Amino acid sequence: MKRHGYVERQNLLVDRYSALGRSEHYGDLARTIIASHPDLIISLSGPIARQLKPLTTTIPILVSSGDPVAGGVVTNLAKPDGNITGVSVDAGLGVYDKRLQFLSETVRNLRNVRVLIPSSATMFWETGLAPLREAAGRVGIRIAAVLLSEKLDGAAYERVFDEMETDRVDGLMVAHQGEHLTNRQLIADLAAKHRLPAVYPHREFVDVGGLLSYGTDLGDAMLRLADMTDQVMKGAKPAGIPFYQQIKFELVLNRTTAKSLGLEFPVSLLAVADEVIE
Amino acid sequence: MRQREFIAGTAITAALSFAKPVCAQTDARSPGIKRIAIVHTAEKPEGMTINGRLTFKAILGS
Numbered sequence: 387m388k389r390h391g392y393v394e395r396q397n398l399l400v401d402r403y404s405a406l407g408r409s410e411h412y413g414d415l416a417r418t419i420i421a422s423h424p425d426l427i428i429s430l431s432g433p434i435a436r437q438l439k440p441l442t443t444t445i446p447i448l449v450s451s452g453d454p455v456a457g458g459v460v461t462n463l464a465k466p467d468g469n470i471t472g473v474s475v476d477a478g479l480g481v482y483d484k485r486l487q488f489l490s491e492t493v494r495n496l497r498n499v500r501v502l503i504p505s506s507a508t509m510f511w512e513t514g515l516a517p518l519r520e521a522a523g524r525v526g527i528r529i530a531a532v533l534l535s536e537k538l539d540g541a542a543y544e545r546v547f548d549e550m551e552t553d554r555v556d557g558l559m560v561a562h563q564g565e566h567l568t569n570r571q572l573i574a575d576l577a578a579k580h581r582l583p584a585v586y587p588h589r590e591f592v593d594v595g596g597l598l599s600y601g602t603d604l605g606d607a608m609l610r611l612a613d614m615t616d617q618v619m620k621g622a623k624p625a626g627i628p629f630y631q632q633i634k635f636e637l638v639l640n641r642t643t644a645k646s647l648g649l650e651f652p653v654s655l656l657a658v659a660d661e662v663i664e
Numbered sequence: 665m666r667q668r669e670f671i672a673g674t675a676i677t678a679a680l681s682f683a684k685p686v687c688a689q690t691d692a693r694s695p696g697i698k699r700i701a702i703v704h705t706a707e708k709p710e711g712m713t714i715n716g717r718l719t720f721k722a723i724l725g726s
Contacts, residue, residue: 388714388725392698399699400724402709415703424701430719431705450719506705538706567719568706590718608722615723619698 390616405434407538407565409506412437420445426618428611430564432457433506435470443468446618450611452476452562454629456514463629471614471624473607474631476562476587481635482518485600488637489557489585490527491652492598492644499557500532500550502573504565508533527557538565540572547576558584560591562601570594583647589638592663597643598651602632636660 392398403419405411416437419427424445429435432451436458439447449472451459460466463474482501490496499522503511511531522529532550535542550558558577560566566573567590574595577584586592586599610630618624639651640663656662702712702723711717714724 387723394714394724397697399697401699401701402712403701403703404707404709404712405703405705406708407706409705412705419701419703422701425698426700428700428702428723430703430707434703434705504705564704564719565706567717568704568711605718605722608719612723615700 387612387615390612392616407542407568409433409504409536409538412506416441426615428615429472432459435459435472439467439470445469446471446624448472448611448614448618448624450475450564450607452510453514457510460629463631466625466627466629469624471627471629473611473614474629475602475604475607480517481587481601482515482559483521484635485559485585485587486518486522486527486529488598488600488655489559489583490525491655492649493557493583496527496557498553498555499527499529499559500553500555501529501559501561502546502566503531503533503561504538504563505533505536507561507563510561510563534565538569540569543569543572543576547580547582550582551580555582558582560584560586560596562587567591570596578643578646581647583649589636589661592638592640592643595640595643597640597647597649599638600635602635607632639663 387398394400403415405415412434416434420441426446427438429438429447429449432454435447435449447470449459449470451457451474453476454460454474455463460470519529532546534546560573570591571594574591578595583597586596587601588604589599592599614627637659638661639659644651712720714721
């Protein structure tokens, strides 16, 4: 926003809201935001945007979401619904198949994988990731969701990692929801503690000790969201701004973490990696 | 420009159990001033700043 000439507390006021990891509060939070009559809402969550959507047809909502169509935020990316547009940070859920492929190339004989998902994203697992379940089945990998409790705190993450150890899980896929980014250090630490190889949606996880990531450039996506915000504040209609979908994906590998897990990235993976952290 | 009450620190209302806005609020109808709301599922409001993690740096800064 700063590069578009907005300076907080001078010509821009920012009200910050958080559900603090409690998905049962999304509805109340959405109603509170709408009642405050902001000029524009930036929702860094598809599920919260879904709660906001029926409450206003006039306040523009700019959303950062995994797959906005699969997530029920809009029905069309090119011509978004009414007062909503934004960016997709996980363009095309086929990217999950690719993540599983990279994980299975790193962990030989991968057999029992979990996908880490907040309880608020159950629909995402049931509908959006059906192709991933089919792809895993074809190569003999058992895959299931591990759902975090509604009260999403450190204890909730520790609990599911303990369960995965009991279930002899040998690979983890961390889904794209924002809750995980907030807790990225905790997740990377727990994966290390439980010696569980994991693939992540963004490099921010690998920067704090995660094994590998494959996904879009989050910083670039957020810059686009700021650009859209500026456009709308200058009078553009959200319906006239197509959802931005990134087409560039980056593969980032953490060799130090691999070594600590007793793994080695295959040459084929190292050859296509955008960055290898030593 | 009509000033609203300044809410300091991380104001978490017990009744609602989620974080309320943390900022100096001003009437958005004042000429030239825009008021936006940013909402996240889990991030603490004090981290949602230009000095916060990449997501917030990119949106509010750059």
